[in-house]
Amino acid sequence: MWKSAVFLFLLLNVDMQVSGAVDKTVAENSTPEKLKTEEAAATSNIPARDNASSGYLGNLLVVPMDGSHWVGIKAIAQEMGRRGHRVTVVIPEVSIRMGPGKHYDTLTYPVPYDQAHIDYVMSSHIDVMKKSAQSFTEKVAMRFSQIKRITGFIHTTAESLLFNASVISHLARQNFDAVLTDPLVPTGSLIARKLAYQFLGEEVGVAEMLSESAIWLLRLDFTLEFPRPLMPNMVLVGGINCHVRNPLPEDLESWLLDGEHGFVVFTLGTMASDLPEETTSVFLEAFRQIPQKVVWRYTGPVPDNVPENVKFMKWAPQNDLLGGYKENVQKLSDLHKDRLVDPLDLSVYWTEYVMRNKGAKHLKLPSMASIGSSTTAWMS
CATH class of the missing domain: 3.40.50.2000 (Glycogen Phosphorylase B;)
Structure with missing residues (x-):
């Protein structure tokens, strides 16, 4: 059964040429195009691996989801950048957890809220969970108000990027090969369509956008999940966010x-x-x-x-x-690690695959293969 509290990644190929030199320009504070080469103070926990597959180096745009969803997509962005690809991560100026990394550039855009508002949105569940003498309809209304507060926050964040002409124009000039995003919120998918087709006027549903996926990266492992049939464009990459264990305090x-x-x-x-x-x-x-x-x-x-x-x-x-559990968990860990390819390496390989081959239509259902753009999604 699908889990609702985990990542869903989407990689949308936009069929463009590979960019040349990396743009290191830092824009003025008055503009939203704050492209920064971020050298994080803390070293990355991701162990070193080989360079890019077959010597191919591409240009990847990342439009992530905030919160715990950020953990896995950051791992891919970091590893892609470490292997020599040009990686640009687009994030709001104020966020819950998102931030700079050692191996990717960040492009920030302004949002009409501050950290206090994020804290207000994040605390909305507390009022709903408190015991009260409210009637059933009052409780439903409170729950609806909580959902509206959260979706309003997500909607405002999405609009701040999608309708920022300066940022969109800047992205269009970068000639990205692919867009890696989290389709829980389809902002990245819309950005990819904009970069590929140069317009956003057409009506398109979320299901149609997600159907454009070339490869779905599923954060699953059958060690812990029930067996299920998979399509050829679905790749299991469970464990991608499991770093090398560091000593505890x-x-x-x-x-x-x-x-x-x-x-x-x-x-x-x-x-x-x-x-x-x-x-x-x-x-x-x-x-x-x-x-x-x-x-x-x-x-x-x-x-x-x-x-x-x-x-x-x-x-x-x-x-x-x-990383240090007892015997039963150690057994599951051994089963999970008994594989030919590490989950992060597998994620990077298929990301590069879509970039190199301008999609993967041959892995999709025939009914979906005619769609112009191709997508890769990670679902768990």
Whole structure:
């Protein structure tokens, strides 16, 4: 069954020529075209691999999704850039998690909100989860208001890019070979169509845009999923965001080793790092009754009655924590790693494949092969 809280990547080939030199121009602050060569202070955790396949070097545009969705697409952008491809990542000036990287350029565009507004949108779930004497219809109305707040934020962000003539014009001059994006929000797909066809006036549905995919990169692994039939243009790349395990902070390491029953990593994702007080108390009481230690990604006020086996962290190093699990998880890890090609290498290969071959229509259903542009999507 499809999971709703994971990535969906789309790579849309725009059938253009490979660009030459990398444009390192930094525009004035008054313009939205802030193209920056970002050298991140922290070194990348992605292990070094070979250079670009067959010596091919292309020009890739990345229009990502914010939040946890950013983790996987950043891994591809970083690795593509490290192998010598020119990679440009387009992000809003204010975001939840997105930012610069060592091996790609960033192009930022202005948005009509600040960090305080993002925090306001992110906290919208708390009001919905609070216990109240509201009627059923009032609760439905509150839930609808929450959804409207989130979708309004997404819509505003999309419009800020799509209707920024300066940014779109700049992108059109870069001669990108492909666009890598997250079709949970079809902004990147619309950008790709604009760059390919030079107009956005036609009416087109989301399903039609997604049907243009050349390759779908699915963040799945049958080690943890039910078997299912796949089309030739679907590639499993589960584990792409699993970096090399780094040592845990000494205080966290010693706290975990002090327990003999292992530990549990508890996180509700980017949108729910804080909970109403009564809901938090329910979880704490449940955790108090289990022998394992619990690492909880939590950003709200810390209650007074926190059990000794619970540790709050504003951001839990999940990759490093889960890299040392016990026997059962180690067995699953061994099965997952027993493969010919690393998931990140596989993602890079198929991204380059679409760029080199200007699509992959031969892998699509005949009914879809006649569509002009080709797309690659990662779905999980």
